[in-house]
Amino acid sequence: MELVDGIKELAKYRELLWVWSGRELKARYKQSFFGFAWAVFQPIALTLAFVVAFSYFIKIPSDGIPYPIFSYSAMLPWTFFVRGLSLGIPSIVQNMNLVTKIYLPRMIFPLASIMTSFVDYLCGLVVFIGMMIAYRVELTPAMLFIPVLFLIQIILMVGLTLGASALNVYYRDISQMVPILLQLWMYASPIIYPLSQVPEWLRPYYMLNPMAVLLNGYREVLFFNRLPDLWQVGLALAVSLVVLIIGYSIFKKVEARFADII
Amino acid sequence: MQTSSDATIAVHVDDISKQYRLGTARSSIREVFSGVGRKILGKPSADAAGSFWALRNVSFDVKRGEALGIIGANGAGKTTILKILSRITKPTEGDIQLFGRFSSLIELGAGFHPELTGRENVLLNGVILGLSQKEVRKRFDQIVAFSELERFIDMPVKRYSSGMFARLGFAVAAHVDPDIMLVDEVLAVGDMSFQQKCYDLLTRFVRSGKTTVFISHNLFVIEQLCDRVVWLERGQVKMDDIPQRVLSGYLDSQEQRILEAAGKVEAEGSQDLWITGVDTLDAEGKERDWFAPDEDIVVRVRYATKGVVERPHFVVSISDGQGGSPLIIASMLVDSAAPSQVEGAGEMLCHFRSVPLRQRAYLIWGEVYDADRTRLLVNWQRLGSFRVVDESIDAGQAARGSIRHSRTDAPIRVPYEWKQK
Known part of the structure; x- marks a missing residue:
């Protein structure tokens, strides 16, 4: 119920969310020579490093898919995830001069971070489409499932960012913890290696991680024209929704005291 | 939410109190766990001693079209009230209601991003203050003209002087055209001519029948603009009356303070x-x-x-x-x-x-x-x-402005007479 009110308020302030996200983007890339290109550099640079390290030095199997597009296909949504969280979680503290001076729905700050990361993601997507053409990845009906996976990812990101950004106002430890946790999380998800390399007995636990389901799902539909295990997708959706509800409740609970605490 | 049956009320402040914690507001994770432990064991929380009431049982209404001034010494709770009214923070107890669109002038240009130009910031700030993008664009020229920054409007605001910054901030906030304006001591920025402009604009706003809540140390401005004044002292309403009576009571108490301090010399x-x-x-x-x-x-x-x-x-x-x-x-x-x-x-x-x-x-x-x-x-x-003490002054009867002249302006009086020719 509460969540519905939140969505209503957001609808009322959607223009502000839009304008605020625009401000963040403009401010980020102003006075930088390469501008939006920076959004693409990060996943590409990491992918290149992985290509050298894991397909040239050490041979990591990639289920028969060329390693560059194999790792980039997961690196791209993962970078979106990481950027959204690492920009969003400190966003309320960073905007404290505004939080203590003007009223605007405080959700705007973390949500705008996710929006701007999405713009970065779109830039990276252009590169990915180029790779798909270069590696002759065919368009298949299974790819219609991508928006479903993407929506689950958004739900998870919003939930995590809302909850953690609110807690970060109280405990700055959170924003210190985030990079470490994300680093660990990356190794716990099929990004540099395929799911097939995860021992069979570990998989039921491994797939509790929604990002594992989603990243593996992207590969399934992109390269094998088959849907991911729908039970697992359902589980990822359930976990993400629970995270969203908890994150939103935390946010709402402490929101009223932001201005007093910061 | 429209519980107030009286349609003439614009702001309703109902018995609000606000408690702040002293010391580090942010607790470490360890403290939280010990707090939970205390709760389970039924021990009193460690916070109780380290807090104070910035506001205590404050109530007042502001009628539609009324200009209310809030005065009080530093730390009396003026800014806290304004922050609660502008929904920046919530009262610990009690409730407030605002009927109509409000705009608050607490800090000018608070939403400005230093890297963005004046133009970009005007558009952004207008939306932050509650306008739609269309509305901001419609008012854009007016805003820029008011700020007198036409030449600098495409310059990043980080290169603005603090006066220019505040001028642009005021110009945007002044053109939001709210039903209720909440103003903290913001007139003290910019040069004399800009201050006069701000003051004129506020006067026009008040005269046009909009509701205003106004905080200031400048009793001159308070007396000129306000229909009613609330005097806060240590978080409580000490007096709520017409400006003449409140200002004279307030001045008396300030004098008392001066006298007491002098007595200790x-x-x-x-x-x-x-x-x-x-x-x-x-x-x-x-x-x-x-x-x-x-x-x-x-x-x-x-x-x-x-x-x-x-x-x-x-x-x-x-x-x-x-x-x-x-x-x-x-x-x-x-x-x-x-x-x-x-x-x-x-x-x-x-x-x-x-x-x-x-x-x-x-x-x-x-x-x-x-x-x-x-x-x-x-x-x-x-x-x-x-x-x-001048027995011939009756504060209650005095016309607007007379208190100021007798109490805060020129201390010396010389016999004089008027002559019309």
């Missing part, structure tokens, strides 16, 4: 001569600490010396408490009336005749120089105080 002196006490007498030599306008005032300085002191030069002055610059001065440095020598305990009387002061509190400052008029025997300092 312990005059220091050199080894040779020191002051043991200062008081005021009337023309008949009776001790008194209040006088009517145009009465004689005698300042009595009691001193003591060690041995003989040759030609001490006494200086006695009267100031109205604003920084101690004298309004009236009696100085032996000028009139060469220094006694040839003093020894032991004594009194120096200075008789001011028909002192033309208006009603308010005054301070006595003084110093003593040695025979050569070069070395200070007693440093320039506050020695005492008195009050001038």
Whole structure:
């Protein structure tokens, strides 16, 4: 119920969310020579490093898919995830001069971070489409499932960012913890290696991680024209929704005291 | 939410209190766990001692079209009220309601991003303050014209001077066109001509029948703009009435504070001569600490010396408490009336005749120089105080502005008459 009110308020302030996200983007890339290109550099640079390290030095199997597009296909949504969280979680503290001076729905700050990361993601997507053409990845009906996976990812990101950004106002430890946790999380998800390399007995636990389901799902539909295990997708959706509800409740609970605490 | 049946109410403040924690507001994770432990064990929370009430049971209404001023000393809770009204923070207890679109001027240009240009920031800030993008674009030229920053509008605001920054901030906020305007002390920015412009705009806003809640230390502005004034003291409403009555009560209490502070003065002196006490007498030599306008005032300085002191030069002055610059001065440095020598305990009387002061509190400052008029025997300092009371002023009856003239403006009065030709 509460969540519905939140969505209503957001609808009322959607223009502000839009304008605020625009401000963040403009401010980020102003006075930088390469501008939006920076959004693409990060996943590409990491992918290149992985290509050298894991397909040239050490041979990591990639289920028969060329390693560059194999790792980039997961690196791209993962970078979106990481950027959204690492920009969003400190966003309320960073905007404290505004939080203590003007009223605007405080959700705007973390949500705008996710929006701007999405713009970065779109830039990276252009590169990915180029790779798909270069590696002759065919368009298949299974790819219609991508928006479903993407929506689950958004739900998870919003939930995590809302909850953690609110807690970060109280405990700055959170924003210190985030990079470490994300680093660990990356190794716990099929990004540099395929799911097939995860021992069979570990998989039921491994797939509790929604990002594992989603990243593996992207590969399934992109390269094998088959849907991911729908039970697992359902589980990822359930976990993400629970995270969203908890994150939103935390946010709402402490929101009223932001201005007093910061 | 429209619980108030009275449609003429624009702002309803219902018994609000606000508690703040002292010390580090942010608790560490360890503290939280110990707090939970205490709760489980039923022990009192550690917070209880470390908090204070910034506001306590404050209630008032603002009628539609009314301009309400809030005054009070620093820390009385003025800004807290404004923050609660503008939904920046919530009251610990109680409830507030605002009926209509509001805009708050708490800090000018708070939403500006330094890297973005003036133009981009105007668009952004307008939306933050509640306008749609379309509305901001429609008002854009007006806003820029008001700020007088046409030439700099495409420059990043990080290169603006603080005055330019505030001007642009005020210009945006002033054009939001709210039903209710909440204004914190923001007029004190920019140069004189811009301040006047802001003041004019606020006046126009008030005159056009919009609701305004206004916080200021500037009693002049409060009296000019407001229909009603709430006086806060230590988080509570001390008085809520028409400006004339509240301002005069407030000034009285401020004077009281000045007098109390003056009463504690312990005059220091050199080894040779020191002051043991200062008081005021009337023309008949009776001790008194209040006088009517145009009465004689005698300042009595009691001193003591060690041995003989040759030609001490006494200086006695009267100031109205604003920084101690004298309004009236009696100085032996000028009139060469220094006694040839003093020894032991004594009194120096200075008789001011028909002192033309208006009603308010005054301070006595003084110093003593040695025979050569070069070395200070007693440093320039506050020695005492008195009050001038004008029985002919009735605060309740006084017209708008008269309090200001009698209480905060020009302290000296001189006989005069008007003549029309």
